[in-house]
Amino acid sequence: MDISTLLTQFGDKYWLALLTTWQLTVISFAGALVLGVLLTVCRVAPVMPLRWVGDFYVQIFRNIPGAALLILLVYALPYLKVVLPYKTCVLTATTLIPAAFCSEYLMAGMNTVGKGQIEAARSLGMTFPQILKNVVMPQALRSSVLPLTNLLVATMLTTALASQVPLNPTDLTGLVSYINTHAVGGVTAFFISAVLYCGTAVVIGQLGSWLDRKVRLQR
Amino acid sequence: MAQTPVIELRHIQKHFGTLHVLKDINLSVAQGEVVVIIGPSGSGKSTLCRTINRLETIDSGEILIDGAALPQEGRELARLRAQVGMVFQSFNLFAHKTVLDNVTIGPMDVLKTPKQQAREEAMTLLRRVGVDTQAAKLPAQLSGGQQQRVAIARALAMHPKAILFDEPTSALDPEMIGEVLEVMTRLAREGMTMVVVTHEMGFARKVADRVVFMDSGEILEQNTPEEFFTHPQTKRAQDFLDSILKH
Numbered sequence: 001m002d003i004s005t006l007l008t009q010f011g012d013k014y015w016l017a018l019l020t021t022w023q024l025t026v027i028s029f030a031g032a033l034v035l036g037v038l039l040t041v042c043r044v045a046p047v048m049p050l051r052w053v054g055d056f057y058v059q060i061f062r063n064i065p066g067a068a069l070l071i072l073l074v075y076a077l078p079y080l081k082v083v084l085p086y087k088t089c090v091l092t093a094t095t096l097i098p099a100a101f102c103s104e105y106l107m108a109g110m111n112t113v114g115k116g117q118i119e120a121a122r123s124l125g126m127t128f129p130q131i132l133k134n135v136v137m138p139q140a141l142r143s144s145v146l147p148l149t150n151l152l153v154a155t156m157l158t159t160a161l162a163s164q165v166p167l168n169p170t171d172l173t174g175l176v177s178y179i180n181t182h183a184v185g186g187v188t189a190f191f192i193s194a195v196l197y198c199g200t201a202v203v204i205g206q207l208g209s210w211l212d213r214k215v216r217l218q219r
Numbered sequence: 220m221a222q223t224p225v226i227e228l229r230h231i232q233k234h235f236g237t238l239h240v241l242k243d244i245n246l247s248v249a250q251g252e253v254v255v256i257i258g259p260s261g262s263g264k265s266t267l268c269r270t271i272n273r274l275e276t277i278d279s280g281e282i283l284i285d286g287a288a289l290p291q292e293g294r295e296l297a298r299l300r301a302q303v304g305m306v307f308q309s310f311n312l313f314a315h316k317t318v319l320d321n322v323t324i325g326p327m328d329v330l331k332t333p334k335q336q337a338r339e340e341a342m343t344l345l346r347r348v349g350v351d352t353q354a355a356k357l358p359a360q361l362s363g364g365q366q367q368r369v370a371i372a373r374a375l376a377m378h379p380k381a382i383l384f385d386e387p388t389s390a391l392d393p394e395m396i397g398e399v400l401e402v403m404t405r406l407a408r409e410g411m412t413m414v415v416v417t418h419e420m421g422f423a424r425k426v427a428d429r430v431v432f433m434d435s436g437e438i439l440e441q442n443t444p445e446e447f448f449t450h451p452q453t454k455r456a457q458d459f460l461d462s463i464l465k466h
């Protein structure tokens with residue numbers, strides 16, 4: 001089948017699949033940001049057990065393959081009497097892994113905050129959580145916009161894991177399998193999805209550079 | 220005379236590894252007094268200044284602020300620390316906050332001052348140090364002299380009992396030193412209790428109530444500026460004065 005036939009026949013399904021991919025991406029990334037910030041707070045906290053938990057988390061989830069994590073969530077959790085809906089399993093995997101990377105970028109971003117500013121905050125009588133909230137985290141986030149933009153793209157690509165479980169509507173990668181089992185889409189079916197992934201990534205990249213220029217601090 | 224000193228250090232000892240940086244330091248600073256600390260590079264002036272609000276830990280001794288012992292750590296330390304302002308050589312303004320927010324953040328977050336009140340007080344302080352027209356800018360958009368004056372306003376906003384200055388003009392271009400010293404002189408005249416580490420001998424002569432001379436971690440002399448500069452008691456103070464007068 002050529003592109004125009006595919007699009008006439010499956011156009012609305014592609015649209016739904018694109019929306020699904022976007023939805024999975026936005027939810028996962030938002031979750032990863034929140035979790036990433038919390039992990040980073042743990043990793044710098046003056047409380048040893050919290051540091052261990054944070055570092056341990058990052059070591060595990062930075063190194064586990066997405067597919068392996070998804071399999072564990074779908075097939076292993078039920079043994080513990082936890083049966084999650086497929087979509088929740090996918091979202092859990094696509095949040096937990098990027099959160100580890102998010103924390104790594106924020107740790108690097110924190111190093112850009114001068115020691116002097118932290119001393120100034122201490123001398124104003126701020127406590128450790130206040131210093132993190134007012135001085136360190138905002139600057140770490142600002143200096144991590146570009147790596148976090150790349151993480152957003154990577155998160156989108158990770159949501160292709162959704163194709164491994166039955167979802168309705170399915171995501172861009174899942175749709176390719178769907179088309180190829182119901183018709184003969186061949187490489188063209190994949191090509192359309194690829195263009196949609198790339199298009200989204202380009203837009204994310206542009207937005208990221210714009211945001212970076214806007215919030216980056218001169219020193 | 221029987222008034223409690225604002226700052227009192229008793230038998231402070233501190234090591235950096237094997238280096239004995241503070242050797243049995245005793246110092247008390249009275250209400251409204253301006254104490255200038257001078258001494259050769261590496262003599263421990265910054266370390267002494269920083270121990271007063273525990274930015275540096277000490278090995279032994281006691282630090283009292285208005286008669287209350289400064290605890291080692293925790294919330295109580297943060298609370299007492301807020302009563303002693305600090306102005307640094309490198310300004311250390313919060314780079315992501317506007318000038319106004321740099322001044323309001325302490326009162327709002329630490330003293331729980333309502334936002335509107337904090338802003339009004341901050342604007343008054345910024346006017347006092349002559350940078351009110353820069354309130355909406357980020358620190359990086361200001362000159363060094365302006366940044367240091369903002370840092371002074373930030374310290375003042377906490378209504379501190381004393382302010383510590385660690386070489387506040389050493390990072391400034393010569394033409395900006397005057398504007399910062401002028402603000403500090405005015406503060407001193409208004410009765411602020413100040414401890415100032417500086418190489419500006421003119422300021423020490425004109426503004427200090429007392430000059431403290433340090434060398435190798437010890438306080439060797441304390442005297443009025445007139446006495447100290449004209450009749451130093453120790454050979455090391457004499458040598459130090461000779462060396463800086465030559466430059």
Ligand SMILES: Nc1ncnc2c1ncn2[C@@H]1O[C@H](COP(=O)(O)OP(=O)(O)OP(=O)(O)O)[C@@H](O)[C@H]1O
Pocket residue numbers: 235238240258259260261262263264265266267
């Ligand atoms: N964090 C540190 N770790 C180890 N040694 C230190 C540290 N900070 C300062 N020192 C050493 O302690 C000594 C006193 O330092 P300090 O900064 O108090 O001197 P100073 O009188 O302020 O000198 P300067 O006029 O150069 O600022 C110096 O020998 C310095 O090298």
Ligand SMILES: [Mg+2]
Pocket residue numbers: 264265266386
């Ligand atoms: Mg020094």
